[in-house]
Amino acid sequence: QLQLQESGPGNVKSSETLSLTCTVSGGSLSSGTYYWGWIRQSPGKGLEWIGNIFYSGSTTFNPSLKSRVTMSVDTSKNQFSLKLSSVTAADTAVYYCARQGLGVLNFFDYWGQGTPVTVSS
Amino acid sequence: QSVLTQPPSVSGSPGQRVTISCTGSHSNFGANYDVHWYQQLPGTAPKLLIYNDVNRPSGVPARFSGSRSGTSASLAISGLQAEDEADYYCQSYDINLGRVFGAGTKVTVL
Numbered sequence: 001q002l003q004l005q006e007s008g009p010g011n012v013k014s015s016e017t018l019s020l021t022c023t024v025s026g027g028s029l030s031s032g033t034y035y036w037g038w039i040r041q042s043p044g045k046g047l048e049w050i051g052n053i054f055y056s057g058s059t060t061f062n063p064s065l066k067s068r069v070t071m072s073v074d075t076s077k078n079q080f081s082l083k084l085s086s087v088t089a090a091d092t093a094v095y096y097c098a099r100q101g102l103g104v105l106n107f108f109d110y111w112g113q114g115t116p117v118t119v120s121s
Numbered sequence: 122q123s124v125l126t127q128p129p130s131v132s133g134s135p136g137q138r139v140t141i142s143c144t145g146s147h148s149n150f151g152a153n154y155d156v157h158w159y160q161q162l163p164g165t166a167p168k169l170l171i172y173n174d175v176n177r178p179s180g181v182p183a184r185f186s187g188s189r190s191g192t193s194a195s196l197a198i199s200g201l202q203a204e205d206e207a208d209y210y211c212q213s214y215d216i217n218l219g220r221v222f223g224a225g226t227k228v229t230v231l
Binding site: 046048100104109114 | 123225
């Protein structure tokens, strides 16, 4: 059974960089048949897609966040990571990592439990 | 404001049928991109409920069904149960924005 687990600091200071890692178990991140993505949910709000990464390192980002987002993948550790720079209170959210299929199968079928991140001044 | 528009809430009594609409545009559903639906129970991660318009993953009860036509899609819950009380999100691909979600619909079982 595939499992994803987010990890990283739960508190980040305003203007600094948020860094999270997602560890994949029960399957290989480098299978080449899935994207690996990040989605966030602000308190009391809906879901917002942040971006996806392929095992090769190829990325696609939400245009509204693109200037601040970096993603990377470490296939040797079966992990992928998110960095969001210049954070503000608006970036306070629960951050989820998830697996997404390719092509028409562009749904998120496995999710991590989510990790809350609070941005404070 | 979400690219995919959902009603904020719907409600129904146990056993009733409720539907949740998801309205898109020419740049997502109109471009023939499929809709997917997720159920989010309080305090938990979203769970895939319907994929590619009409398909249910293994383990999802048959009382959940989906459809899409033109620039709109809908999720139906037949025989509403107390355990169906949750938030429901539609998701698709938009040619300008990438992966997009609706703002979510809260289903209340009366």
